[in-house]
Amino acid sequence: MSKLLxxxxxxxxxxxxxxxxxxxxxxxxxxxxxDLTSKFAxxxxxxxxxxxxxxxxxxxxxxxxxxxxxxxxxxxxxTNIAFNSGINIIDTILYHNIENSPVAGELLDVxxxxxxxxxxxxxxxxxxxxxxxxxxxxxxxxxxxxxxREYLSENIENLVILxxxxxxxxxxxxxxxxxxxxxxxxxxxxxxxDIKELYTLSSNQIYSTPYIVNQSxxxxxxxxxxxNPFIVIDIGGATTDIHYSRDLSRDNMVxxxxxxxxxxxxxxxxxxxxxxxxxxxxxxxxxxxxxVLNVTENILEEESEQATKILMxxxxxxxxxxxxxxTSLYITLNMHLLKSIVLTGGITKVLxxxxxxxxxxxFYKKILNTTAIPTILLDSNYDIWxxxxxxxxxxxxx
Amino acid sequence: xxxxxxxxxxxVKNQYVDSFDFDEIEEFIRSASKDLFxxxxxxxxxxxxxxxxxxxxxxxxQFELYEEFEKADIDVMxxxxxxxxxxxxxxxxxxxxxxxxxxxxxxxxxxPLVNHGYRTTRKMTTHFNRPxxxxxxxxxxxxxxxxxxxxxxxxxxxxxxxYLLPYSKNFPLDKAFLYWKYVERVCADYSRLNxxxxxxxxxxxxxxxxxPCVTIVIQLLEMLLSLEEGVKSFSVSFAQSGSVTQDAVMAxxxxxxxxxxxxxxxxxxxxxxxxxxxxxxxxPRNKEFSDSxxxxxxxxxxxxxxxxxIIKTRDxxxxxPTMQCNAQSVANTxxxxxxxxxxxxxxxxxxxxxxxxxxxxxxxxxxxDSADTLWRKVFNSIKNGIIxxxxxxxxINHNNVITxxxxxxxxxxxxxxxxxxxxxxLTYEKSKVKLSExxxxxxxxxxxxxxxxxx
Amino acid sequence: xxxxVTGVVGNDIHVxxxxxxxxxxxxxxxxxxxLGVNTYLEEFIDAVVETDADVLLISxxxxxxxxxxxxxxxxxxEYELKDVTFVIGGNLSVGESKDxxxxxxYQSYGFDLVFHQIExxxxxxxxxxxxxxxx
Numbered sequence: 001m002s003k004l005l006x007x008x009x010x011x012x013x014x015x016x017x018x019x020x021x022x023x024x025x026x027x028x029x030x031x032x033x034x035d036l037t038s039k040f041a042x043x044x045x046x047x048x049x050x051x052x053x054x055x056x057x058x059x060x061x062x063x064x065x066x067x068x069x070x071x072x073x074x075x076x077x078x079t080n081i082a083f084n085s086g087i088n089i090i091d092t093i094l095y096h097n098i099e100n101s102p103v104a105g106e107l108l109d110v111x112x113x114x115x116x117x118x119x120x121x122x123x124x125x126x127x128x129x130x131x132x133x134x135x136x137x138x139x140x141x142x143x144x145x146x147x148x149r150e151y152l153s154e155n156i157e158n159l160v161i162l163x164x165x166x167x168x169x170x171x172x173x174x175x176x177x178x179x180x181x182x183x184x185x186x187x188x189x190x191x192x193x194d195i196k197e198l199y200t201l202s203s204n205q206i207y208s209t210p211y212i213v214n215q216s217x218x219x220x221x222x223x224x225x226x227x228n229p230f231i232v233i234d235i236g237g238a239t240t241d242i243h244y245s246r247d248l249s250r251d252n253m254v255x256x257x258x259x260x261x262x263x264x265x266x267x268x269x270x271x272x273x274x275x276x277x278x279x280x281x282x283x284x285x286x287x288x289x290x291x292v293l294n295v296t297e298n299i300l301e302e303e304s305e306q307a308t309k310i311l312m313x314x315x316x317x318x319x320x321x322x323x324x325x326x327t328s329l330y331i332t333l334n335m336h337l338l339k340s341i342v343l344t345g346g347i348t349k350v351l352x353x354x355x356x357x358x359x360x361x362x363f364y365k366k367i368l369n370t371t372a373i374p375t376i377l378l379d380s381n382y383d384i385w386x387x388x389x390x391x392x393x394x395x396x397x398x
Numbered sequence: 399x400x401x402x403x404x405x406x407x408x409x410v411k412n413q414y415v416d417s418f419d420f421d422e423i424e425e426f427i428r429s430a431s432k433d434l435f436x437x438x439x440x441x442x443x444x445x446x447x448x449x450x451x452x453x454x455x456x457x458x459x460q461f462e463l464y465e466e467f468e469k470a471d472i473d474v475m476x477x478x479x480x481x482x483x484x485x486x487x488x489x490x491x492x493x494x495x496x497x498x499x500x501x502x503x504x505x506x507x508x509x510p511l512v513n514h515g516y517r518t519t520r521k522m523t524t525h526f527n528r529p530x531x532x533x534x535x536x537x538x539x540x541x542x543x544x545x546x547x548x549x550x551x552x553x554x555x556x557x558x559x560x561y562l563l564p565y566s567k568n569f570p571l572d573k574a575f576l577y578w579k580y581v582e583r584v585c586a587d588y589s590r591l592n593x594x595x596x597x598x599x600x601x602x603x604x605x606x607x608x609x610p611c612v613t614i615v616i617q618l619l620e621m622l623l624s625l626e627e628g629v630k631s632f633s634v635s636f637a638q639s640g641s642v643t644q645d646a647v648m649a650x651x652x653x654x655x656x657x658x659x660x661x662x663x664x665x666x667x668x669x670x671x672x673x674x675x676x677x678x679x680x681x682p683r684n685k686e687f688s689d690s691x692x693x694x695x696x697x698x699x700x701x702x703x704x705x706x707x708i709i710k711t712r713d714x715x716x717x718x719p720t721m722q723c724n725a726q727s728v729a730n731t732x733x734x735x736x737x738x739x740x741x742x743x744x745x746x747x748x749x750x751x752x753x754x755x756x757x758x759x760x761x762x763x764x765x766x767d768s769a770d771t772l773w774r775k776v777f778n779s780i781k782n783g784i785i786x787x788x789x790x791x792x793x794i795n796h797n798n799v800i801t802x803x804x805x806x807x808x809x810x811x812x813x814x815x816x817x818x819x820x821x822x823x824l825t826y827e828k829s830k831v832k833l834s835e836x837x838x839x840x841x842x843x844x845x846x847x848x849x850x851x852x853x
Numbered sequence: 854x855x856x857x858v859t860g861v862v863g864n865d866i867h868v869x870x871x872x873x874x875x876x877x878x879x880x881x882x883x884x885x886x887x888l889g890v891n892t893y894l895e896e897f898i899d900a901v902v903e904t905d906a907d908v909l910l911i912s913x914x915x916x917x918x919x920x921x922x923x924x925x926x927x928x929x930x931e932y933e934l935k936d937v938t939f940v941i942g943g944n945l946s947v948g949e950s951k952d953x954x955x956x957x958x959y960q961s962y963g964f965d966l967v968f969h970q971i972e973x974x975x976x977x978x979x980x981x982x983x984x985x986x987x988x
Contacts, residue, residue, distance in 0.1 A: 069902055069903055070898075070899035070900075070902050070903055071895065071899060072895060072896045072899035073899055073900070073903045074903065096931070096932060096933075116903055117903055119904075120903075120904065169886070170886055170900055170904070171793075222401065223401075225401070225405075225408070227405055228573065228576060228577070245573065246570045246572075246573065247537075247538070247569060247570050247573040250568045251568070252567070252568045252793050253793075254781060254794045258570060258576070336486075336487075336489070337538075339409075340408075370413060371413065372412065372413035375408055567891050604868075606869055788872075789872050791871075791890045791891075793889065797872065797887075837880035837881070838877070838881065840880065841876055841880050842974070844873070844876070848869065
């Protein structure tokens with residue numbers, strides 16, 4: 001049975017059919033169903049409802065604030081679970097700093113409160129409620145010490161209570177929170193009016209795109225010339241996603257997946273263009289890199305096809321810096337062990353192999369002092385996405 | 399080219415390595431002298447093969463070491479790899495190798511095989527024309543093994559469990575399983591060309607009061623994971639436990655279980671060998687006492703009819719032995735084997751029955767895991783504490799099993815953690831030990847038990 | 854029941870000692886949270902916070918604790934851990950330092966009890982005595 005796969009991104013709509021893979025910029029003045037059907041009418045008509053599969057990362061995904069007791073346990077565990085559930089924006093607050101923490105202006109999709117093993121109590125107090133009262137959020141979930149459940153329920157409306165993500169032995173308990181967040185993302189997608197309408201085209205469950213990519217990861221090396229350990233970089237309009245093999249980092253967590261996910265909210269090339277440019281200007285190698293690319297820094301202020309290309313190249317370089325020893329803000333990956341880099345997403349339809357290779361070479365030369373680079377694969381046919389949908393399809397059959 | 403072949407091309411492409419000529423390597427292995435294959439030697443030997451450990455940074459010194467071993471008429475040469483190489487840090491290995499060569503000081507605790515390369519190393523292995531065994535401790539050994547096989551090293555020690563749980567705190571175990579599958583496949587592929595490549599699991603594990611059932615289960619699982627990929631010659635191993643009877647019981651049970659489980663997955667044409675490690679715990683500082691300990695180990699190896707013994711030296715307490723000391727130990731062991739005749743076979747039915755039950759119940763629990771591949775069943779079992787190695791530093795290991803020695807120095811389980819051994823078996827184990835009421839006294843006994851070979 | 858967070862600081866792979874300390878503490882009735890080998894100071898402090906532990910017992914067996922433990926005072930202040938008993942034990946010196954000098958040095962880093970090359974049981978006896986007096 002042939003399938004039509006549709007991915008509604010924050011910037012592009014992509015389809016994959018028996019005729020090939022196509023992508024078009026979204027028209028934000030139109031509802032998604034309208035936009036999709038007018039752009040790809042011919043393709044859509046050739047398929048039955050059960051042959052059409054849709055996934056979406058529209059609106060840049062869910063945003064989260066995590067309030068936790070410590071960096072090494074509460075925040076680390078909750079952040080890892082949130083990223084692996086498809087959450088895109090994560091801000092964190094250490095509870096003992098809460099009084100001095102800034103208050104987010106925009107609406108948060110979910111607030112996660114975590115801290116303390118089950119046998120202790122009295123972790124949280126008035127300071128928490130006072131802070132929460134200044135926030136604007138749609139959902140709030142508590143995954144901390146059992147003993148504080150009652151107290152928090154009494155003081156926080158609509159608080160969802162789940163199992164502690166920290167076990168009595170200080171290990172991570174990921175399933176309950178992961179399931180909740182994944183479902184939340186699902187509901188969010190489905191809840192958006194214009195996504196809901198898409199069910200008139202397809203009788204299949206609509207999934208979030210990060211979920212799909214995640215499904216594909218264990219199969220990538222068996223299907224492509226990709227060698228473990230590898231990273232998959234998805235540079236989008238709003239954010240940049242990076243999936244990496246867990247043996248590139250050492251975080252003492254025992255989880256069931258061989259891969260982890262990180263998202264950089266300030267490195268999207270459209271919606272987050274300003275923050276991308278800002279990050280670029282603050283990187284000491286960028287001017288030299290622009291030189292290598294034969295452009296001046298004025299390109300950063302331009303609005304042209306070439307400027308977009310340069311920005312995409314910069315975002316590749318910046319994301320590699322962010323996960324390497326150069327800027328150890330998030331995770332530090334051992335890039336010397338990296339064997340393959342896979343690029344996916346809209347960027348693969350814009351950049352050529354050479355345009356990517358020059359960046360990777362520059363990174364390895366400047367940051368790691370070596371001329372050897374990992375293999376590079378441009379997933380320009382969205383094979384990874386197709387692989388993920390297939391893996392999901394097989395799961396459903398079971 | 400298949401994806402596996404493409405993968406191999408990429409694995410061997412490394413700035414510290416000269417290009418690999420796979421066609422040439424295949425030709426080399428196909429026409430290699432049978433004397434290089436330990437699998438061939440096992441088939442044609444009726445005694446216990448003697449193998450020491452040893453690796454020096456420079457080619458010259460490694461060559462010298464082999465010359466000393468040759469004088470002692472060694473059966474199997476070792477090639478012990480340095481710690482930087484084990485962590486895939488070929489850059490540091492190269493730096494240290496250069497320093498070692500320039501200053502004639504050993505800046506590495508083993509031979510940096512990847513930096514030396516297969517062309518150079520092959521000169522040495524073919525010159526001495528004896529089987530070489532690769533000893534390391536590498537979670538991601540893909541490039542290392544490609545280099546070893548191309549060098550004429552046809553025995554590869556290690557496995558995803560045995561080379562991870564005793565040494566690593568947090569290398570992801572699931573990745574290790576994947577990387578070792580690659581190793582098994584490559585060994586299996588090359589095994590079709592000439593005599594089989596031999597794989598050997600690292601039975602000693604943490605070498606600290608490891609209960610026999612855990613050792614045997616892990617040996618069996620690494621064996622099955624290897625046989626699954628087409629490896630045709632595999633060595634299970636264990637270290638001297640401290641009790642002669644327990645060693646004999648372990649040897650008898652592991653042989654039976656290896657046959658049983660190989661058949662269970664439909665493999666009837668693989669050769670399974672048994673390897674015995676001399677005492678892997680703390681050695682006496684008195685060198686004469688060390689000699690006695692070593693000699694008693696050799697006795698036990700013959701008693702249990704091990705196919706190979708991995709020996710120690712009298713310098714064990716003091717660091718890396720000199721070449722002469724190491725070679726002397728080889729010669730001593732070979733002498734002992736020559737004069738040790740008429741050894742009885744020890745059988746203890748009650749002990750063997752209990753141990754067999756324990757092994758079966760753990761293996762059953764592993765096979766019953768809901769995962770669809772054997773490696774993931776094993777991964778889940780370790781994650782769930784069904785397999786639990788005492789004194790492992792790894793974050794995934796539960797560390798809930800407690801063991802202590804009985805009056806005959808047998809290692810007995812007094813706390814089973816999540817291991818699915820029956821109440822009867824646990825009662826049997828505990829019945830052999832008279833535990834003090836005072837918990838601190840129990841701990842002190844455990845400390846003594848660990849250092850049981852001290853003077 | 855007192856709660857203890859323990860582990861080995863820095864790049865030590867002395868897992869046997871770590872495990873023996875773990876089971877010895879358990880035998881003496883402590884609830885133990887063992888972070889294992891190769892543990893960083895921040896992880897130790899964070900574990901104390903998450904478990905509301907009474908004691909932090911850091912082992913350092915190859916004499917390199919010094920480079921790791923200087924930030925202890927700072928982290929103690931951050932999290933207001935005044936009631937916690939800080940213990941360090943093992944082989945604390947690189948080279949020939951006098952025991953009294955070592956003890957003073959580590960006490961200045963914020964450790965209440967400093968055990969340099971002491972037998973495990975003696976150390977734990979002293980710890981129990983100290984805790985008894987404290988309460």
